[in-house]
Amino acid sequence: EVQLVESGGGLIQPGGSLRLSCAVSGLTISSYEMNWVRQAPGKGLEWVSFISSSGDTRHYGDSVKGRFTISRDNAKSSLYLQMDSLRGDDTAVYYCATETGYAFDIWGQGTMVTVSS
Amino acid sequence: QSALTQPASVSGSPGQSITLSCVGTSSDIGGYQYVSWYQQFPGRAPRLLIYEVMYRPSGVSHRFSGSKSGNTASLTISGLQAEDEADYFCASYTTTGTPVFGGGTKVTVL
Numbered sequence: 001e002v003q004l005v006e007s008g009g010g011l012i013q014p015g016g017s018l019r020l021s022c023a024v025s026g027l028t029i030s031s032y033e034m035n036w037v038r039q040a041p042g043k044g045l046e047w048v049s050f051i052s053s054s055g056d057t058r059h060y061g062d063s064v065k066g067r068f069t070i071s072r073d074n075a076k077s078s079l080y081l082q083m084d085s086l087r088g089d090d091t092a093v094y095y096c097a098t099e100t101g102y103a104f105d106i107w108g109q110g111t112m113v114t115v116s117s
Numbered sequence: 118q119s120a121l122t123q124p125a126s127v128s129g130s131p132g133q134s135i136t137l138s139c140v141g142t143s144s145d146i147g148g149y150q151y152v153s154w155y156q157q158f159p160g161r162a163p164r165l166l167i168y169e170v171m172y173r174p175s176g177v178s179h180r181f182s183g184s185k186s187g188n189t190a191s192l193t194i195s196g197l198q199a200e201d202e203a204d205y206f207c208a209s210y211t212t213t214g215t216p217v218f219g220g221g222t223k224v225t226v227l
Binding site for chain 1: 120149151153155157161162163164165168169174206208210214215216217218219220221
């Protein structure tokens with residue numbers, strides 16, 4: 001069974017940092033491009049970041065560029081999102097998702113990040 | 118990149134067909150065959166319904182179909198069922214090389 005399991009979310013003060021992890025099982029992660037997508041409470045989906053299968057190429061949404069860093073460790077079947085300089089509008093459920101043919105085909109269950117003092 | 122435009126809500130009676138629209142521009146929907154649709158139930162992760170405008174992943178009901186005309190993509194749900202009540206999001210690849218989502222449509226089964 002394919003599973004993506006996010007972890008690392010929690011309550012953090014504005015200006016703080018968090019590192020999210022996504023543990024992948026049931027598939028060969030090195031064959032997949034990966035993304036982070038977030039959803040603020042009661043709102044729609046927002047694409048956050050992309051990383052190629054090898055890790056050579058990374059893209060970021062305008063709202064997180066310069067503050068968030070995506071990375072991966074294929075040997076550990078894991079994806080990461082380092083989030084720095086967190087703001088209130090970063091409060092959201094963060095999902096990791098595989099990408100195939102420019103579609104997000106397998107999703108994790110999400111991890112909640114709350115930025116508040 | 119601006120979000121794609123979706124109606125906030127669409128409703129229909131059981132057995133009816135409904136169509137959800139997703140309006141973009143020539144820089145996203147109109148320029149590529151990379152439109153996807155997602156279904157999301159409250160408190161759950163999204164699920165891929167349609168990719169590359171019209172293709173269904175294995176396990177997705179044939180009642181869901183996708184199409185595109187110009188800068189507008191559409192998702193049609195045929196034979197509407199109570200279990201289809203959920204939020205639906207469209208997404209498209211863009212000229213910036215990154216994806217963009219629509220704001221989502223809440224489907225209500227009357």
